[in-house]
Amino acid sequence: MKKIIKTMTGGIWLVDPPKDISLNGYRIDNVIQYTDFVITLYFGIVVVSLIFFIWRYNARKHPHAVYDLGNTKKHRYLTVAMGLLVFFSIDVVIESMAFKDLKEAFWKFPKGEDVVRIEIMPQQYAWNIRYPGDDDIFGTNDDIVPPQNILHIPVNTPIVVQLTTYDVIHSFYLPNFRYKQDATPGMVTAMWFQAKETGDYEFACAELCGNSHFKMKGFLTVESKDEFDNWIVAQEPEVTDDDDDWGFEEEDEGVPTKWGWQWKELK
């Protein structure tokens, strides 16, 4: 069955999505594929009947229409049947797939020792990224803040990202992970993902954030755990002058400093 669905709808969009390198991306691809299948089916029915009606019932061939108000009991049953068919073939299936995925993957945040936690604060038009450093606490002097737009993650490790923004709304968009999450001022949002292949990829801002929105590009490097550890050691901890006064600086311009916030516990 799956194979039939695949061959039937494999190419309805004529293009391939970006390579999926995430643990859970296949779930989204599956939902999309099932939807491809049902919409091809239903659209096929519409098109076939349109063509048939045009061929069979055009005025030249069929000069006298049949008077049919479509309000008999039979028609009402047919209507109800139609509704039920759509409900069960589309709504119920897609919903159960999506709810299952949300419960098992996207809204089930990983916990434990090996989780890599990252704070990301986009600004117009760059990505600020922060790792907790040795003490595993954000907002301290040993936080690792790599150069802007550079994000390294270890492969086969769950990554939990918390987002907020320096100025306007941005959206952290990972095409290769089939995922995006808005970063909204005044609130911290969270997402998680896990890579299953190493390599260099891109991430982007998906929410309009100003004139250079299109240039808001980040570079994602997925590497092995060892490489990642080496890389993070090579990064200089953030240089700071005083220990208090964490939080947002009242600066008007320039790269914000010391912007880390306390990790919000996830429910």
Next chain:
Amino acid sequence: MEGIKMSSSKSIMSTHIFSTDHKTIGKQFLFLGIFFLLFGGFQAMLIRWQLAYPEQPVPWWLFGSIVNGEAGMITPDVYNQLFTMHGTIMIFWAITPLLIGAFGNFVIPLQIGAKDMAFPTLNMLSFWTFFLSGVVLLVSYFLPLGVASGGWTSYPPLSLPAGGIPGLGQAFWTLSITLMGVATMMGAINYVITVIRLRAPGMTYFRMPLSVWGLWLASILNVIFVPVIAAGLIMLLTDQLLGTQFFLAGRLAAGGGGDPLLFQHVFWIFGHPEVYILILPVWGIVSELLSVFSRKPAFGAKITVICMSTIVVLSSVVWGHHMYTTGMSPLLGKTFMFLTLLISIPSSIFFFNWLATLWRGSLHFDPPMLHTMAVIWVFAIGGLTGLYNATVTADIYLHDTMFVVGHFHYTMAASVLFGGYAAIAYWYPRMFGRMLNPLLSKIHFWGTFISINLVFFNMMATGYAGQHRRLYNPGEFEFLKPLADINIFITISAFILGAFQILFLYNFIHSMVKGKVAENNPWKSNTLEWTMDYPIAHGNFSTAPQVVNGPHEYSNPNVKDADWVCQTVKIGNES
């Protein structure tokens, strides 16, 4: 013309400009709508040029050097302004006046047998307020720092001064849409009351033509939800001009601040019904026209009406599906997804009714019918692709990509465009007393139909391949570079699409003067608007029509020698 005939003492001012005649006001809306349609469409061409040939000089036939200065290149800020104004103009100043403004005004009183709108003066005020809002919008093009560039959704904080968009463009945007809301409100009150109070004797609700139903339901949604966005826009305006901080938060809000998400909620509480406000008239007109040109009663008309009403109710509780990626609570996400998918049931039922109307009919492929059948095609695609966006997981990937753009252009642009063309072609003889040139109409139809599908289907494809929205230059990203060819293809199709609209414009204007003079009922239609002579006098009906039939008594076996019978004529054998 009609004014002079009616009474020579009246000046042109009172018969053509500040007229209270719903037919004149309808035509005024139509002309204004077509003007803005062309204006918004032209901006779309510039957007497409930039997406296909980034940072290359715009050619002379797109008025390159006039619009973009000596070098003729579109800069990022101009690009942002283009898509912002394209969306804003198309939704609020092109589609709304074309369908609800023009045909709501022209068709509702004629089809329900009323002499005019319930409040003719209010109707005139509605048009002129609308006109004023358009002027305010156009004036913002002459501001030194340019028009709004925060997207048609205008999310704060970007749309606030703190968000970094310079100048007063955003404030003008907010102000003009608020004014537009006032105008829409006046019109909507009129339509709602007219339908409730001024139906001719015997015109029960279920004897109303389905096009009136569509327009009426859209007006009800307007009455309920336009004030919602008005409230949001007033708050946005004070944020922009008076320094309140309702929608500011984080670093930008010194000492306090509000919540940007509130605006998104308010915006989409209005914004999602707005989608249905735009499409409901089309559904009504399509249901009606399918019946006329199949010479067969609209199949299950009552059920179609019930389905449309159900969608009206559902549309007001699904706004959250625009906000899946904002980090809303899981329970809310699931609820909104469930409610959104419920819409598929009523839509599929009236879709089924549309197809069943064609079944065993006698199809006449006049231009209005071609456009109507095109609506079935494009709305099937548009509606079905909505499933991806309603699904939380799929939407996490597809949100804010070109897929969404393609999807809503199928539902809102393509469907509404074809619905509008169907309505124009159908009621043109009633409006101007002449027929559109059928050959040009058919050429225009096929050109539009093929190119519009090439444009919007491929837009969805680029979105599926990951291209996100509102990108000045997709070539900035490695993963989008393979899409350059598709983008060029879309652009060329879009130019062809645009060129065919010029053909329509020629046909529209030329036929007004030189077209074949129309008979009183060229389509052999049952409804009341075809019963009087052209030009229709102010007051429409000399005596109130007595309605005895439903609107769809086509091919009734009891009617001798004709496959139609006017709503006021008693059907044969009972006497």
Next chain:
Amino acid sequence: MSPQVQSADSLRIECDMDTSKMGVLVSLGGIIMLFVTFLATFSAMVAKELATINLNGDTIIVAGVTTLLLILSSLMFHSSYNRWNVRNGTTNFNYLYASAFFGIVFLFGQIKLWLMLVGIGFTSNGNVLAGMVYLIGAVHAVHLIVGLSILCWLGYQLKNNRQVKSVRYQMIGWFWHFLTVLWCIIFVFFIIIL
């Protein structure tokens, strides 16, 4: 073919009682939606604890007094309409004047109230709840000013012995009473929530 010849009078749409009443009702429904949105936004802001507000006794007293004034204005209008209705088109202008007067006093009372609120550090930049209080008050005041202009128009018409349709007088009353009721609801809402 010539169109049907009709006299100017027959072209007038008979705006019978129910049509115009219904029109006013639907418009009032629109205004209600506007304020419902404001109040819902306000509640959301309170629920999210975006800001806090502490009203002191004086301001509540002033607000209460102005509310009473508006109710009085509404009552005056009601008497004016009643007398006009009973006496078949002649009226005691004092009631109409009183109604307009109390309306104007209410507006000044509002301004006084805002000044007092600003005085206790209740400013709109920063504190969104304060902003909402001012905004809702201002939008209501704009409607009230529209209402006052209509009252002036009505007075002018009556003064010059122009004929005023009974239904029109009544509709103006509906709008005026509606604004009073609306303000009372807003007032009670603020008192409960803050």
